[in-house]
Amino acid sequence: MPSCDNCGSHVSEQFARVFADEHGEILACVNCSANAGIAEEAKRRAQKP
Incomplete structure (x- = not known):
């Protein structure tokens, strides 16, 4: 089962x-991001060093 790499919750x-x-x-x-901003938050987290 896949899980979020940020918080570990199952998706x-x-x-x-x-x-x-x-x-x-x-x-x-x-579980770790607002529903409306999941894609944007994922992009932001991917850009962190």
Whole structure:
């Protein structure tokens, strides 16, 4: 089962297909980010060194 790489919460396969990056990493989910900003938060977290 896929999980958020930021907080470790389990996410659905469908969520992973939509929000995972090209490496399969899920950098934000509904448990650690606002629903409306998941994609933006994932991009921001990916840019951190």
